[in-house]
Amino acid sequence: MAERFVIFDVPIDKVNMKQAVDTVEKFLSEDRLHMVATPNAEIVMMAQKDPEYKEILNKTDLNVPDGSGVIFASKIYKEELPERVAGFDLMMELIKVASAKKYKIYLLGAKSDVVKAAYLNLKRQYSEIDIVGFHDGYFSKDDEDEIIHDINEKNTDLLFVALGAPKQEKWIYENRNKLKAKVAIGVGGSFDVIAGKVTRAPEIYRKLGLEWFYRLLKEPWRYKRMMALPKFAVKVLFSKKPK
């Protein structure tokens, strides 16, 4: 495994997209659950106020650098992360690999019409894809055993969990001993994008590292959460270089 860049006690693997995909493929060949997270500046800041979340992010098998904030931090600390590996992009790359190699996929999360539309869109786009099941993300504790039973019974290899951060990582961690999938990865709002309910920032914004700005324009009500970004940048600039 490549080295890790640790920012405010949250480790991030120094992987590019290809290395991230190769690592997940290796996980898929091993007979245990592997947890994958996609820390961005917002998640790193959430973890500062939530020790349980921080601990979970230290126990995952792979943390990919999601977001220009963490790339910026790695440059300041002279421990450069190779490139941004956005959770959504990683999910789409894994979908391609899984379709070619017949890995079994399960989608858990988002509203029921959204996850269904995401399922149908993926089936339409990737004729070889093997999605063994899907379930919305608005379930109660009482439904959990039944959902996990469904995931396991269908021999899921790759479980995408779209409950938003930190809920998705906490859910995966809490159920790590019950889940028989090989890989579980938290993918935030990705099902909404695949379902066509939310559009991603045009490439120019992504290239300039301004996806967050596009999101602020589109979803201004998120500004409170997004205040984490400037706070993160200030914290990076004023903190000492970690050992």
Ligand code: UDP
């Ligand atoms: N969600 C869910 N169950 C919940 C809360 C949220 O399934 O109890 C879904 C929500 O419908 C959306 C995703 O989780 O599809 C969160 O998207 P968001 O863009 O907020 O993700 P984040 O930025 O937190 O990663």
